[in-house]
Amino acid sequence: VGWTPAFAKKGFFLPLDGTEALAEQDKFQPNLIEQAKYEGKTYGVPLVTDTLAFVYNKELFEKAGVEAPKTWDDLKKAAATIKDKTGVDGYWASTAG
Incomplete structure (x- = not known):
């Protein structure tokens, strides 16, 4: 998906809007x-x-007394704890390809 702009700009891809391919797009995470x-x-x-x-x-993580997360649920809990104990946002991610 990270190459979408480059290939679409060159006309290598056709848009899927209005096709069956996007009929269930609400089942995907919007950022994807x-x-x-x-x-x-x-x-x-x-x-x-x-x-x-x-x-x-x-x-x-040490300052907040949190161990490194092993699951996404652990990460969400750790982020909340870090924010509560330090005032620092405990999670950041990029989905920008």
């Missing part, structure tokens, strides 16, 4: 659909997503 858009048109749907890497601030 947004990554498949270029100039307001949708050129793809998410098939598989993954996390290449997870980087965390060890000092901030």
